[in-house]
Amino acid sequence: MLDTAPQYSLTDAASLLKTHYGLSGDLSPLNSERDQNYKVVTADGKIFILKIINASEPVVESRFQTALLNHIRDHAGHLPVPHIVPTLKGDSLADTLSANGDVHNIRLVGWVDGLPLAESARSLQALEGLGELLGQFDAALQGFMHAGALRDLDWDMTNAGRSKDRLHFVKNADDRALLERFIARFETLVAPKLGTLRSGVIHNDANDWNVLVGNDNHDVIAGLIDFGDALYTPVIAEVAIAAAYAGLDHDAPISAAAAIAKGFHKYYPLREEELNLLYDLIAMRLVTSVTISASRHAEAEDNPYLAISEKPAWDFLRKLDRMEPLFATAILRKACGFDAVSGASATVSWLKNNRSKLLPLLDKPVAAYPAELVPYGDPTHPMTIKSAEEQPVIAQAMWEEHCAVTGTEVGIGPWGEERTVYAGTMFESKLVKGKRRTYHLGLDLFMASGTPLYTPLDAIVRSVDIEPDPLGYGCLITLEHRPEGCAPFISLWGHLAHEAGNRLKAGDVLKAGDLVAYMGDETENGHWAPHLHLQICTDIRLTAMDIIGVGEEAYLDIWAELFPDARNFAGMAEEFYQQSGRSKEEIVAMRREMLLPNLSISYEDPIKFVRGDGVWLIDHKGRAYLDCFNNVCHIGHAHPAVVEAMAKQASTLNTNTRYLHDNIVAYAERLTATLPDNLTVAGFTNSGSEANSLALRMMGVHTGRENAVVLDWSYHGTTQELIDISPYKFNRKGGKGAKPHVYVAKVPDSYRAPKDWAPEDHAKLYAESVAEQIALMQAKGEGPGFFIAESIPSVAGQVFMPDGYLKEVYKMIRDAGGICIADEVQVGFGRVGSHWWAFETQDVTPDIVTMGKPIGDGHPMAAMVTTREIADSFNNGMEYFNTFGGNPVSCAVGLAVLDVIESQNLRGNALTIGNYLMDSFREMQNRYEVIGDVRGLGLFLGIELVNDRYTKEPATNIARAVCNVARRRGILMGTEGPFDNVLKMRPPMIFSKANADHLLNVLDEAFAEVTKK
Template structure:
């Protein structure tokens, strides 16, 4: 075969330079594979490159390079690339004749000063600069085309499959097998997609010798040279080629590629489908390089230029072969601002958005367990990973001792924790030379061996396998979840007992709440203290063993998207990991110093709540408590509709009622529409106490009287005049006793009615107590001004008035000239389920109704609703004004509460869930002798505990123990009644069947524990 490569000596080359370009100077040879290049130091101080082109190059290719350089000069004049210097005849090229009469063309271009990238440190900054330079280069060629660009080169990545024809030149069978693996991936996954990719004229050879670094700033690219391999090809090929060479001998070749891609993307935005092929294209450039070198070596023997990058290319190929391509691609995607895998962020958002509807991972919600961090991240602690692996039983014993001493029931090893104690080759990074994988990418839940774990979401079993390696997973299960409106994702469940292997198989379907497995003992879980390793993979195409349990610190941002924190999926409150604010001790100290000393506080060990959500309260340690007590948040804590209405109106206007505003009349209209037609006029205040105080003013204006009839053990507010009519206050410690104008009727408690009273007569018999009080007043020539009662007395012990009681009492009071006031502060707004207002269950219409607490779902607002006649009597010349009562924000909140109650049909929910709970409580009554009575309507419930069912003697200590025991198990309730022996429950109206089941389970468990201790 005729050798067409030019072979001119320095003198001859100098003569050509002078003859055709009129330049004199010193020449020095430059390395070249096909052509002959010389560096020219011209006598006038300029520097050039003289290229004598291989005679075999078709003229059209030379014309293509000429056109390419001219285009760059015209449209990218600031790009540091070679510029054409014309011949003496103003042509772009000259010609000369070489050996064997071969015709060679000559090109003279400007010299670009700089240090080859191959000889630099290849910092992240310089590689990003390279990407930007290459992006600018390719962007400047948009719209440029030439016939010479459509040439057939083996270096065209579309032709990388031709490397298979050169495999016979690779002597080592392992090396050959390595190349076969990449070729197989290329044929299957890459080559078929070329036709869909964007293509353009590209540089096609930004190798580390063709890229120059600024000698004065090693973080900046000075230029790109050698346009000899430019052609029309997929745009992404330029990034792949640059990345392939930049990764040679680089400690983090994918990081190098990511920096180049990031820089390119900033100048010339890449598409996701292009980045998804980048890893394979990088590898195939290297495959082409090593097979070309082997082929040429076989033809021409040793050639330093051919072999110059072969050794590091093989090293990099072996590194790439050891990597998971999907992880490498995730890093490249993330570098360009795309999700690590398509849909990754959607998965996390879906879980956060739907976390409240997920089934519990343990036998009850994880957040309800008293929990603590397991100190695996502390290398000095005996419970570290290495210690646990070496002495699992000792580690387990240490943890059990800690739980017993602190009351902790659950240990949590957090996602993202730095665990520098991980050792062994299995934790060495496959991405970064010399680095280790130290960041925990799952969530560990430590409980006793045999603890069952359940899937929070419906799933299909992907795999069930046993990993026998030390420090491995033991029994490992992968589940695939495909919820609506969410990309599919995987969950990984590790360190389980082997029993699951016989129970589950790939393809099985699991409903939400189905058993996944049990926490295994050290002998079967990889040698660890019993726990569950739970992990999410947003890449649903990974096999179970491909999912990284521990990742590199450097790529934590990528792992965050690929393997997001499963805390929400598991049901862990974020406050568990992020604690802020003052300590309990400091707050208690400051309360004593700064607040009234008799300000009440719940529990011997007070709770610091930092967040409310629905039926749950979350404390500063991330523990969630099911709130069955705080009836202020009627439709659930922080209901989004209320929050939104409050914020929207507060951001627009808040003022007082001296000005006109739509909200106050709109709310009055809506509120009175829930009442009997007689109750048509509303007045707005800020609290239940203010409402009852206003009710007394209305009463006085209408009757001119002061005499009050109230029920024993009643509570109506915090002002002095309300304390004076609240037997719960004035008869207890600190009270001043009963005032002369206050008359106390017997609590109409059917459970404690005399045994000889027929049940159908309870209402009438208890009403006789009121008749006696009216008669006594009449004997003194006095009359009652009003009768005030909660429609269901709460503090008295969740007492449900016997049928006919209010009807009889109202008749007697009205006949005596008094008014009847219904205190609905605790029981109104549909809580009873069957009606909007509890007084309606008695078939009566009060003269005045007071509301509070639930009216604003936690916002301070209350109301009084009365008849037009009473309202008119109040219009006596003295104005009524309340600075904040009825303000636009409060009324917007009130409207939102009504909207939610009606829109979500919460009255029906209250009735159904209430009946469900009452049925369950009565079943408990059959099991536990201490339960004397179960009473309730809707979500207003009571369980009275007695020492003896026959005598009905109160079991006060048992009631307190049950209330405290429920609190310890994460459920809030209270005790009420004259003897504090009635368990009081007022869950929010949104209380679900799942919430009810949790309450039932905790009560059952608590009764068993308390009664066992009591003997």
């Protein structure tokens, strides 16, 4: 005991109480390291604490505590802390002279009722309440200062480094080494930063004996006592000290610390730089405690107060030593509303928002494979067996057999799945006593060994390791990615073939799409069924060995930021995990019952699509199909520019064209600027059928005729008047043949032209078929009202007209008094790449151009553009009005589509990718006799299949089979033509070379499979 410590008897203390405060009652001593404290209960039931202060304490410090308590009384009087009782003279302090001549100050304060926190369960609710009380206490002291607060105490966190000078008192070498590790971290990582932190006057000793909880409700904080160690120091020390004591013998000490920090943060917002040091400050408070205790044992071996928390402190230190400090810090940061590591949430968002820009991790995007969950979460599943190490693993042979039967190509082991198979001691939690790490923090992709794996992003190789141990990772690689606009992050690739260990080394640079490794087999991947364990880590300070693949349930929100789900990085669709809506079978049944019975469904096995994303359509199970057919979404499904324009205008105004609005004239100006100079007047509708109907109305008024010349197998819309001019409809099942005013000319199909026709004569000879129809009309004393044709007949089988054909036909029609209509519904808006409009490839200018589908990228809008002359003749007094045609929302969408086509040079892309595909199709034609003809321009493509190239006998069944095989392999295309033997492809204008290669690979596989049969 210190020589200056007060040594008054119970009788002496009672006398001092009576002399200075005029009070008497029952006194009972309380534990104290430096002073003498007594609980006083007066006859009327009032309770006080009498403190006789150590004579060594400077007067300024006694006055400091007095000023502090008075400040709290004045600024936060509601807080449950002791309040000073004045002496009979009205002073806050009294003094007395001891027998040995020492002067001791005396203070009397009111009693705060409650049970010491140390004697409760220290629930997280109580600890959060403690943090709230400390936060309010320290917040109330902001701006308060006193000379006595500037004390030199070993218990001051800024002096924690002094523990190094006391290490020699610690006898056990292992214990000393433990302390040395923490002190070294403190000197390197913490001490240099302490001077930069916010400081203030704090309690500085919120140990679990100085904190009280309710007598009846231990989850409620009832008081804070003993201000003898209060001083001016970094504010974060308050949280660290409270957490150090709260964590003693606590099953989840970091959770305890997090609860205190969370509560403190509510009233005294902490900063990231403070929380980043909290783990080490907690540890150093404990280091200070055990070294001071060790240094005093020689002086006071029998003092129980000195050793009261020594063993729990050592236990806590050992727990902290086993933890990864960055994990503990992440938990503390998250508790206060910060990212687990700075920038983590932004990285997760970046990966989600940029997933479409990432290159495939496999030969094609993961979502493009038929996939299903692997039953790792169910140790009782038949495919789960015991390994030689008595660990449950997936049986490779059984999994492969299952895939062969079901058509599954990728097995998925999802992030966050609980796996009770993790039963070894290595999975015991270092953060929560008695708990195991059982929740998967990576994404497992099960495929055949030897499957190549590619980096979706540019990367630098961080490490390449070989783990030879059973159930280890085998070959393990970490890559660091630094994409523009995103914080750097790590990807971890485990269970790889060992060849990567000889090919890659730390520091190697990989470009997006470069090979990382191959999936290893059981002999080299840790004795697992072949798969990739893929994991993202947002804290680049962690090494490959620090990154845990399995975590505790209690901290899943932390792991979700430190090790976020790699599904976006891998290219998986959300729908794989979350399915909703009716089943396919239920929808089919309801369609049959409630919709028109002749509403067709594509494919032998119908697909239920729930989302579109660029060139992909995603079904209800999360499988992505490469869309090479639905040219409605001209610039890609759900294009963000279109969605934004639509939403912005819809949230502002949508109305009809009887009112003035900028959008309709702005769009008319932009649209007509893409057309020849004499096509200057636009009319807006909601569909291509409406646009063609409007064109027929205008033609009728302008020419006074109705006779039509159309091409065989053509299709122009759904209304009756359009069905009447569509041989594809009226000459097939359910049709009634051509009406008297409709004259059908031959399709100018050079591939199926008579063998005795010279190619250079095809245009003229096919045009004679039109001349014959005109002659038939003229024989009746009539003439053509119009000629209408798709500039590239689509339904007829992607037929490209012979050069000069339209020039011949347009001249004939016009000479006979008719007009020429170009149906660009499918082929316009730059799809051919070389021009905006397909008719331009024939070097002609129509009198009317109709357009639809691509105009709005999926939004229902269409247009017709004509000459001033025809428009004026149509203005005959009858109003033309279309409620929704040209509305502000539709025109905003149309403008967005034009902006994207022009700004991203999608015409140029269409031409480049189209030429690449055509060259590849021709090469494929050399290998497969079934390919009779390939034709296309830009991204309007066709492959005609025949049983015999000489006879050109249509291979209808093969075409349909190829289409269905492609569908099973994740490619959408159609079949067209009179014989339904032409593979039809019209992918979005954003189609990339990678998309083209995917299409070519699947086509190659499909031809090989179908022709082999």
